[in-house]
Amino acid sequence: MTRDEIFTRVRTTLVDALNVDDNEVTPAARLRADLNAESIDFLDIVFRLEKQFALKIPREDLFPEAIFQGDPAFVANGKITPDGLAELETRMPYADLTEFRKDPKLEKMEDLFTVNLIVTYLESRVGK
Amino acid sequence: MLLKDQVAVVTGGSRGIGKAVVLALAKEGAKVAFVYKGSADAAKTLEGEVATAGGTAKAYQGDVGDPTAGERIVEAVLAEWGRVDILVNNAGVIRDKLFLVMEPDDWNVVINTNLTGVFAFCKAVAKQMAFKQRSGRIINVSSIAAEHVNSGQANYAASKGAINSLTRVLAVELGRRNVLVNAVAPGFIATDMSQAVRNLAGEDNLKKMIPVRRLGTPEDIAAVVLFLASPAAAYITGQVITVDGGLSLGAVSG
Numbered sequence: 192m193t194r195d196e197i198f199t200r201v202r203t204t205l206v207d208a209l210n211v212d213d214n215e216v217t218p219a220a221r222l223r224a225d226l227n228a229e230s231i232d233f234l235d236i237v238f239r240l241e242k243q244f245a246l247k248i249p250r251e252d253l254f255p256e257a258i259f260q261g262d263p264a265f266v267a268n269g270k271i272t273p274d275g276l277a278e279l280e281t282r283m284p285y286a287d288l289t290e291f292r293k294d295p296k297l298e299k300m301e302d303l304f305t306v307n308l309i310v311t312y313l314e315s316r317v318g319k
Numbered sequence: 320m321l322l323k324d325q326v327a328v329v330t331g332g333s334r335g336i337g338k339a340v341v342l343a344l345a346k347e348g349a350k351v352a353f354v355y356k357g358s359a360d361a362a363k364t365l366e367g368e369v370a371t372a373g374g375t376a377k378a379y380q381g382d383v384g385d386p387t388a389g390e391r392i393v394e395a396v397l398a399e400w401g402r403v404d405i406l407v408n409n410a411g412v413i414r415d416k417l418f419l420v421m422e423p424d425d426w427n428v429v430i431n432t433n434l435t436g437v438f439a440f441c442k443a444v445a446k447q448m449a450f451k452q453r454s455g456r457i458i459n460v461s462s463i464a465a466e467h468v469n470s471g472q473a474n475y476a477a478s479k480g481a482i483n484s485l486t487r488v489l490a491v492e493l494g495r496r497n498v499l500v501n502a503v504a505p506g507f508i509a510t511d512m513s514q515a516v517r518n519l520a521g522e523d524n525l526k527k528m529i530p531v532r533r534l535g536t537p538e539d540i541a542a543v544v545l546f547l548a549s550p551a552a553a554y555i556t557g558q559v560i561t562v563d564g565g566l567s568l569g570a571v572s573g
Contacts, residue, residue, distance in 0.1 A: 231495055235450045 197313050201306060204239045208232055218307045240309070246316055253312050254304060255282060259297075271295040285312040320348030321549045326400045328393065329353040330383050330440060331410030333361040335510035336460060339537030340407050341365060343545045345374030349405065352396040354379050354388070356410075383410040384432035389439030393447075402452060403444045405548045408437040408482075409460040413512060415471040426474045433478035434485075441489060441500075449496035456548045459486050459502040460540070461559055463567045466504075469516075479504075483559045490557030499556040501547050506563025508535040527572055530565030539564075 202216040209226050222228040228236070233254045241248050258279070259265040265275030276295060280288060286303050327344045331337040332353025338361075345351045351369070355362040355378055362378035369376035379395060381388040396403060411433045414425040437459055448455025464472055465479035482502060489500040507513055507525055517525060517534070526532050543562050546552055561567055 229495055231449065231492060238446070238450060 192317050194310060194314055197317065198310050200243050201240070201309050201313065204236060204243050205306065208235045208239055216306055218305070218310070220306045221302050222304045223301045240313070244313060244317055253309070258282060266297055269297050271297060271300070285315050321545070322405070323348035325349045325404035326396065326402050327351045327405035327407065327548070328396055328403055328440070328444070329407040329409055330436065333358040333365055333378065335512060336505065336508060336537045336540045337409040338365055339541035340409060340544050341376055342369065343538070343541040344405065344548065345369045345376050346372065347545065347549070350375040350400055352377050352379055352392070352400070354381050354383060354392055354410065356380070356382050383436035383440070384428065386435060386439050389436065389443040393440065393443035397447065403447055404452070404455060406440055406444045406455070406457045407460070407544055408440055408457070410436060411460065411512070413472070413475050415475065417471055418473045421473060429474035430478050433475070434481050437482055437485065445493065445498070448498045449493050453496050455498040457489065457498065457500040458544050458547050461502040461504040463504045463506050463561055463563050467567050467569070486559060487557045494556055499552070501555060501557065502559040503540060503543050503547070504559050504561045504563070505540045506535055506561070506566040508537060508540060510537060528566055529563070530568065530570060530572065533564065535562065535564055
């Protein structure tokens with residue numbers, strides 16, 4: 192499956208799960224900030240993707256909930272520590288951390304969850 | 320008809336409050352799947368009663384205290400009718416004993432049926448309601464005994480208090496998907512379950528504690544369950560509605 196094909200399927204999934212329009216689902220769109228997803232919607236998206244792509248998405252994959260739980264080794268003063276960034280890289284190898292590294296505020300972590308992130312994750316799962 | 324073409328699941332449906340709920344929902348056009356444990360004859364009779372009145376009800380045997388019952392029965396209902404719009408968690412048991420002689424078994428039986436059974440049935444319908452339908456009503460039958468406790472009911476009061484909390488949390492989590500979750504807290508209702516207490520305390524004495532001077536009927540409770548299931552209650556969620564003729568006011572009458 193090509194990246195474009197994956198994107199098209201992801202877009203369909205997000206349109207159904209979030210009641211958004213096709214043209215809102217751009218590769219850069221952030222699920223929370225741009226597409227108004229809430230925690231229950233993230234679950235819905237995972238279930239729909241599992242069905243759409245006929246695969247099992249482990250709960251700690253894709254949208255890991257509360258990755259750091261305030262672990263002082265990973266979060267200090269509202270920012271992700273270097274150790275935390277390394278952990279994030281291991282846990283979410285499919286996430287693009289380039290921008291985030293410049294100002295790794297905990298509250299900005301949710302912006303990592305973009306349409307592109309889902310596509311990249313699925314690409315790693317279903318191959319090309 | 321308020322609930323035309325909707326599908327309801329009612330636990331503890333063959334007798335008492337549950338039976339009145341089945342009749343009330345079916346009368347408003349809902350197809351009602353009700354769960355019974357041991358009263359097979361009563362269940363058959365109720366199916367017939369609903370059919371005679373022009374409605375649809377189907378009995379499912381199961382023990383709500385068995386943690387697998389919820390999923391099994393809800394799956395069967397989905398296979399039969401394709402959706403679940405209303406879940407009424409009504410099944411409940413008592414095992415009254417003073418705490419000092421209450422054994423783990425007394426505790427477990429009551430918690431398993433009254434609380435874990437509610438968890439299991441809610442789990443079984445939640446994805447269907449929240450993700451597939453984006454609508455649904457869950458109505459849990461609690462009791463005023465959660466807040467206005469009675470001696471001998473540590474297990475029962477704990478189970479009902481927990482139902483009230485569960486109701487509120489589910490309302491918060493599922494509200495975004497238009498699944499409304501409420502509870503009804505009956506007072507003294509004239510059912511088999513309250514028979515022993517009524518015998519012990521004496522009905523006349525009980526009535527003096529109730530401002531409207533009568534015990535409640537199963538229909539009194541069913542009317543509120545129906546309301547909470549109906550379009551009129553579209554903006555109510557996370558509430559525990561007391562239906563007790565004023566008993567919980569605790570007023571001294573006379």
